[in-house]
Amino acid sequence: MNAPAAGDEHTVPIVSNDDVVRARQTVRTYAQQCRLSLVDQTKLVTAASELARNTLVYGGGGxxxxxxxxxxxxxxxRAVFEDTGPGIPDLDLALTDGWTSGGGLGLGLSGARRLVDDFDLASEAGSGTKVSVTKWAR
Structure with missing residues (x-):
């Protein structure tokens, strides 16, 4: 991938575990090119990894x-994750530490929110989910 510039957008389909890895690698490349600190790179990549996995596991891909x-x-x-899965019926509950709809630790959405500077979640039962996260260089 070439060095990203403002407005350059790279799209990664997420339909397999390999795509989760590709999404994480793409975010890392962008974070490095934008000169985020190593700590901030790690935070953003961790959040992106959680969200990509959620897109695959709970959203059925996206x-x-x-x-x-x-x-x-x-x-x-900025990384935006979208799926057309079943959606999240209760956003407040889904963002509560420790809550999980599956067998995980319940740290995915709430943990991702804590790791980034800007977090936006939009979802409705039956109509998919869109999560946008942004990490700013200091």
Missing amino acids: LMRCTVVHRDGRTGV
């Missing part, structure tokens, strides 16, 4: 779009 963004003189990386 896609991730990654892009460089600018705001108030800062540069960051």
Whole structure:
């Protein structure tokens, strides 16, 4: 992948475990190119990995779009995960630490939210889920 520039968007379909790895690698490349600190790179990649896995496991697959963004003189990386799965019927419950709809630890969504600077979740039962996360260079 070439070095990303502002507005460049890279889309990764997420339909297999290999795609989860590709999504994580794409986010890492963008984070490195935007000169996020190693700690911030790790936080963003960890959040992206959780969200990509959720897209596959709970959403039945979908896609991730990654892009460089600018705001108030800062540069960051935004990753958006979308699926057309069953959706999340109770967003507040889903964002509660320790809650899980499966056999996991219940740290996926709430943990991802804590790891990034901007977090936006939109979902309705029966109509899929869209999660957008952004990490800003310091």
